[in-house]
Amino acid sequence: FPFIPFAVVLNATFSGKIENKYGSAIILAIVLIALSWVVIARIVRGKVLQEKENEYFLAAQSIGTPVYKILLKHLLPNILSVIIVQATLVFAVQIVAEAGLSFLGFG
Incomplete structure (x- = not known):
């Protein structure tokens, strides 16, 4: 699914569930997290599968x-560097996505 339309639909669906001062911001954060963890998970999974084939891993087993x-x-x-780099990149993308959604009135 395209990211921004899917985020708009999810945010509009859940926006009436929390009734407080920060309700829409919490919903927006949850929606952005729910849509972005897949990228990091896929890359980390690939790195874990790659590291599992090394000799030190097999020797420890x-x-x-x-x-x-x-x-x-x-x-x-061995995979912490990949996690940090991907989290930093996704964080920057989420800032831009949140700014775009706020411009559209969903922030």
């Missing part, structure tokens, strides 16, 4: 290291 230790000590440090 073969000696019986618990999954949470493998994730925290081997996988997370």
Whole structure:
């Protein structure tokens, strides 16, 4: 789906649900988050699948290291840079999208 029309429809659908001073801003933030997490998830998934094929990951699995230790000590440090870069780029896009939606009257 195109981003802006889908955000307008979702924002108009849920705009009457919260009745307070910041209700429309909260709904707009939730809509933008719901529409943008997929990009980061797809890229992070690709990086995780790539890192799982490395020797150190397979060696940690073969000696019986618990999954949470493998994730925290081997996988997370290697994909953290990708997460930070993508989150920064998505944050900039969300600022522009919010400005556009505010210009249209949905902010």
